[in-house]
Amino acid sequence: xxxxxxxxxxxxxxxxxxxxxxxxxxxxxxxxxxxxxxTAEKLFSLMKEKVILLTGEVEGYGILNKxxxxxxxxxxxxxxxxxxxxxxxxxxxxxxxxxxLKDGQIIILNxxxxxxxxxxxxxxxxxxxxxxxxxAEAQTFIxxxxxxxxxxxxxxxxxxxxxxxxxxATKTKYVLNLINEVYPxxxxxxDILETSINNYGAIFHPAPTLLNSGHIERNIPFDYYTxxxxxxxxxxxxxxxxxxxxxxxxxxxxxxxxxxxxxxxxGGRGKNLYEAIQNTPxxxxxxxxxxxxxxxxxxxxxxxxxxxxxxxxxxxxxTPAISSIIDVAECVTGQxxxxxxxxxxxxxxxxxxxxxxxxxxxxxxxxxxxxxxxxVI
Amino acid sequence: xxxxxxxxxxxxxxxxxxxxxxxxxxxxxxxxxxxxxxTAEKLFSLMKEKVILLTGEVEGYGILNKxxxxxxxxxxxxxxxxxxxxxxxxxxxxxxxxxxLKDGQIIILNxxxxxxxxxxxxxxxxxxxxxxxxxAEAQTFIxxxxxxxxxxxxxxxxxxxxxxxxxxATKTKYVLNLINEVYPxxxxxxDILETSINNYGAIFHPAPTLLNSGHIERNIPFDYYTxxxxxxxxxxxxxxxxxxxxxxxxxxxxxxxxxxxxxxxxGGRGKNLYEAIQNTPxxxxxxxxxxxxxxxxxxxxxxxxxxxxxxxxxxxxxTPAISSIIDVAECVTGQxxxxxxxxxxxxxxxxxxxxxxxxxxxxxxxxxxxxxxxxVI
Numbered sequence: 001x002x003x004x005x006x007x008x009x010x011x012x013x014x015x016x017x018x019x020x021x022x023x024x025x026x027x028x029x030x031x032x033x034x035x036x037x038x039t040a041e042k043l044f045s046l047m048k049e050k051v052i053l054l055t056g057e058v059e060g061y062g063i064l065n066k067x068x069x070x071x072x073x074x075x076x077x078x079x080x081x082x083x084x085x086x087x088x089x090x091x092x093x094x095x096x097x098x099x100x101l102k103d104g105q106i107i108i109l110n111x112x113x114x115x116x117x118x119x120x121x122x123x124x125x126x127x128x129x130x131x132x133x134x135x136a137e138a139q140t141f142i143x144x145x146x147x148x149x150x151x152x153x154x155x156x157x158x159x160x161x162x163x164x165x166x167x168x169a170t171k172t173k174y175v176l177n178l179i180n181e182v183y184p185x186x187x188x189x190x191d192i193l194e195t196s197i198n199n200y201g202a203i204f205h206p207a208p209t210l211l212n213s214g215h216i217e218r219n220i221p222f223d224y225y226t227x228x229x230x231x232x233x234x235x236x237x238x239x240x241x242x243x244x245x246x247x248x249x250x251x252x253x254x255x256x257x258x259x260x261x262x263x264x265x266x267g268g269r270g271k272n273l274y275e276a277i278q279n280t281p282x283x284x285x286x287x288x289x290x291x292x293x294x295x296x297x298x299x300x301x302x303x304x305x306x307x308x309x310x311x312x313x314x315x316x317x318x319t320p321a322i323s324s325i326i327d328v329a330e331c332v333t334g335q336x337x338x339x340x341x342x343x344x345x346x347x348x349x350x351x352x353x354x355x356x357x358x359x360x361x362x363x364x365x366x367x368x369x370x371x372x373x374x375x376v377i
Numbered sequence: 378x379x380x381x382x383x384x385x386x387x388x389x390x391x392x393x394x395x396x397x398x399x400x401x402x403x404x405x406x407x408x409x410x411x412x413x414x415x416t417a418e419k420l421f422s423l424m425k426e427k428v429i430l431l432t433g434e435v436e437g438y439g440i441l442n443k444x445x446x447x448x449x450x451x452x453x454x455x456x457x458x459x460x461x462x463x464x465x466x467x468x469x470x471x472x473x474x475x476x477x478l479k480d481g482q483i484i485i486l487n488x489x490x491x492x493x494x495x496x497x498x499x500x501x502x503x504x505x506x507x508x509x510x511x512x513a514e515a516q517t518f519i520x521x522x523x524x525x526x527x528x529x530x531x532x533x534x535x536x537x538x539x540x541x542x543x544x545x546a547t548k549t550k551y552v553l554n555l556i557n558e559v560y561p562x563x564x565x566x567x568d569i570l571e572t573s574i575n576n577y578g579a580i581f582h583p584a585p586t587l588l589n590s591g592h593i594e595r596n597i598p599f600d601y602y603t604x605x606x607x608x609x610x611x612x613x614x615x616x617x618x619x620x621x622x623x624x625x626x627x628x629x630x631x632x633x634x635x636x637x638x639x640x641x642x643x644g645g646r647g648k649n650l651y652e653a654i655q656n657t658p659x660x661x662x663x664x665x666x667x668x669x670x671x672x673x674x675x676x677x678x679x680x681x682x683x684x685x686x687x688x689x690x691x692x693x694x695x696t697p698a699i700s701s702i703i704d705v706a707e708c709v710t711g712q713x714x715x716x717x718x719x720x721x722x723x724x725x726x727x728x729x730x731x732x733x734x735x736x737x738x739x740x741x742x743x744x745x746x747x748x749x750x751x752x753v754i
Contacts, residue, residue, distance in 0.1 A: 211590040211709070214599070217607035230594035232669050236708045292609050321708050327701030331613045332588070
């Protein structure tokens with residue numbers, strides 16, 4: 001293994017499965033990496049040795065620079081902040097970082113789910129009055145990974161391509177230039193509307209989890225993708241995906257079906273989504289969540305399906321499959337995902353034309369007056 | 378065992394789990410019993426010996442009078458016709474029987490699901506011009522039973538009480554007088570609106586099946602009730618049940634929650650539905666359906682949930698939980714259950730006041746003029 005010494009300094013926020021893998025990999029590749037987690041408990045074993053072992057597709061280890069639950073220490077002098085916390089934490093982490101951020105720092109949400117970068121950007125604008133921090137979002141997490149303990153991540157597979165956009169979108173190429181050194185898989189999306197609509201977690205996470213509720217709640221493990229997604233479950237996913245694509249087409253962004261995306265990302269092919277999933281080796285062995293408090297519902301419903309339904313409504317697009325999964329998720333969990341989720345209103349998209357949405361994504365804000373005039377007209 | 382010789386002649390329609398058990402039991406109790414099934418294949422082994430073995434809660438055997446796939450032969454000279462086919466077949470079987478029915482014969486749907494007796498009665502009115510056949514419906518099937526082969530039914534448990542109503546409701550007591558000789562469990566319901574709304578299959582069948590879709594479609598067997606209905610699944614059932622009860626209260630019928638019903642029917646107690654199910658011995662060992670083509674979806678959604686949702690709409694009652702399960706059922710199966718199901722319109726309830734609905738149930742029909750006048754006013 002070649003140890004590279006790179007200048008860029010990274011901070012990884014969140015010591016979950018994804019954060020451990022990303023911190024370990026960046027460190028293994030020779031970067032200075034801080035790892036932050038809000039609760040210190042999760043970091044105890046890492047604080048001793050600061051070593052993360054990687055197995056699976058990537059084999060090796062990475063030595064971290066700093067392991068901390070102090071946000072100021074974590075992001076001080078950092079060039080790129082990789083946020084790996086669930087979307088439910090995006091707003092909070094933005095508020096926590098706000099006082100300590102410096103102009104020119106880059107925040108990348110891995111992933112943003114739907115509307116993550118927009119929400120974080122708006123929060124930073126509010127908290128910092130003006131904002132020269134670049135907020136980007138990846139359209140999905142780069143790895144299929146599980147980290148049972150914080151010192152070891154098993155990477156089943158890294159995706160071949162992950163699109164990324166910054167807000168303002170004029171900075172996307174700049175961000176990619178920096179990050180492509182270590183992750184050449186990141187490619188340019190038109191803007192954060194594209195990464196937000198091309199959120200395939202919305203397809204793969206809530207519906208299969210809910211349609212396997214009984215076994216997940218009883219914690220009877222099964223292979224989440226290849227066993228949990230039967231032909232009928234896959235049909236539901238295809239319906240959700242069609243609604244997502246309709247929204248994407250109306251927004252004039254590049255989007256491909258989940259089936260095509262699976263082939264592009266993992267090389268899984270099939271004549272329909274069911275077959276493509278069965279033929280995706282990266283999915284083999286990925287176990288089901290062990291209870292219904294999983295991110296697959298509590299993150300992906302309010303931060304993926306709810307914004308899609310809400311943007312769909314804004315655009316006059318019917319989303320019966322998406323809506324039915326939100327309804328069932330609310331019934332099963334007793335949560336009010338629509339009330340607490342990322343609606344178009346909360347994302348500041350309500351009342352905007354499609355052109356204005358893209359303008360917002362490109363410039364970071366639009367003239368309030370202009371949008372006001374539009375509404376009056 | 379005392380063999381009784383009774384005068385009443387029964388015909389059981391349908392040689393599924395329930396039909397086999399019912400035919401066997403009636404014959405064992407000394408009645409003359411014909412068994413009809415539309416397809417002869419299912420009857421082949423029974424045609425040879427005409428003996429049905431019963432095990433479980435009831436042990437013994439019954440010798441049938443006639444086993445046939447000829448409807449005329451089946452119902453000729455019969456006093457009570459016990460229909461055990463799925464609700465999807467109610468309309469067809471009514472049409473098939475219509476030419477051969479005689480005034481005074483009694484048809485009992487076991488069970489009617491929601492609106493079964495009303496639908497069959499209307500069909501007979503249409504087909505026979507006038508109708509003096511009594512159509513009754515039981516609120517649920519009397520047994521928890523499985524018949525793997527047509528010559529043997531295993532009865533896990535018979536319910537302690539099953540309400541029954543005839544249309545016209547003025548004949549309910551007459552029907553009960555006859556049938557209570559062999560089935561004292563049947564008790565009087567106010568009318569078919571009560572039996573139709575107190576359709577607990579609507580609670581116990583579609584939601585747990587859909588929320589265990591993956592394992593059912595892969596045919597990984599589990600105990601349907603005690604394993605498939607986890608606490609979160611039970612929460613969904615309680616929400617559906619609350620909506621059902623709200624409809625029942627608006628219709629001024631007697632109704633109890635599914636939890637109370639479970640105790641009344643099977644002696645299963647608990648402080649909530651989850652606990653009551655776990656404490657219902659009759660449910661232990663009842664296996665899950667082995668695919669998604671099950672009656673639990675294809676019968677209970679269009680013939681239980683759809684009419685409840687539709688009657689709810691008619692009464693101005695919101696049914697978000699019921700609606701979400703119908704939506705998901707349509708997504709999972711690709712079927713249009715609302716379009717093809719028993720809507721209030723199809724049951725002839727559209728445009729009626731609550732008083733008129735009960736009048737229809739009591740008399741068998743209401744003056745068209747009166748209902749017309751009501752609408753004009």
